[in-house]
Amino acid sequence: MISPAESLLKYDDPVLLSRGTDRKSPKARPLRVSNEQPPVTSCVPPPPKPRSDHTTTQQHQEIIDAILPPREWMEANQLWVQQVSSTPSTRDDVVTLRELLELKMQQRHGRETGICPVRRELYSQCFDELIRHVTINCDERGLLLSKMRDEIQITIAVYQTLHESSSAFGMKKAVHAKHGKTDLETTISDLENENQDLEKQVNEQKAECEALKKRETERRQVEEQNHTQEIQCLTRTIQQMKVSYFIIIFEAKKQCKV
Template sequence: MEENNDRSNKIDFAALNDSLDKALDENDVTEEGTMINPPRHNIYKDYFDEVILQLSTVNIDEATLLGRIRDEFSATSDAYKKLYESSVAFGLSKAIAMRKENEKLHSRIDELLNEKIALLDENEFLKRKLNAVAKEEERKRELETRRYKLELRRLKVRNDSIKRGLETCLVDPNTCEEMSLILESNK
């Protein structure tokens, strides 16, 4: 009778295994992958509960042990799930923060490029203004040089005229009166 009971348990477990495969196929759940796949996780959880239930009819101690293993596995799985979710949330918050920082940096780059363009424009304006002022100063210097040369020539001519007049005065004292009139008119 014990052999018959063992045989019926094996048949029940074989049917349960076939049922598990069928449930995985119907839900398009692969055998590989992470436990974070909720449909796969739920199917295995349900079938593990069924195994414990069927085993409890045969051996309550083994069923109790499997129940403890199931509970520990479930707690570990929940801890991993929470860790995963918090990691994803942390990663998303970091990604959002980095995106905002990136947008700020791009905005700052645009501001700096605009400022650079404005400064380059101002630099060109100031260069043109400097060139204009330099040309104006050169023109003024040339004008002053011409005036200076004209004044110098005028003074040389006057000086030569006075010199000749004095020399004439020294030679002929009568011409000195004429010379004084010329000197007074040249002042």
């Protein structure tokens, strides 16, 4: 592991732990709260034992470690541990924190609006530093703020999960829509080709129908012409037969008179 990056959260100087030591990380130490009651020897309870400054400081440090765990890293095969500072803060520290936050935002090009992981990281570090300030003065306030911080982080994680799942669902739908679009384009192309073929067949059928109509018209004209000629021929034949009949009748009458 490499050394941890700079943070807006104030830490003490790192402490070197040997590789074979049995000392545990401060963040793994549970809070030690004594529930033992002194033995009752009389009706009047003895006065409570005053807590030593060392015990109070140790419990206070344990609360800070529980809220803001120390960070550990390996460097040159050696384990380094760095605890959160328990030094009380002043007004100047708050002003310096604000200036440092603005400087980090400029250096890391954090965006003032919209979704920005850099801004979220820096503001989370700044919030942890403010929790440290409050916890040094009042443990209960620090614990309450840590619960609020954890709840906010859980809410953000839920929204991030929903965003990722919705993005994945959207991408999946987009891929399906793309494939569906390709299939529809192929279907449209096939239908257009089929339509062109059908239009070609219709045109061929129309041409064939026009040719057939033209042939039938010509054939009917020829038949009508032949029929007209035949009628004329028959009419002439009938007239000739009538003339011959009248001639025969006239000749017959003439012979009868003689």
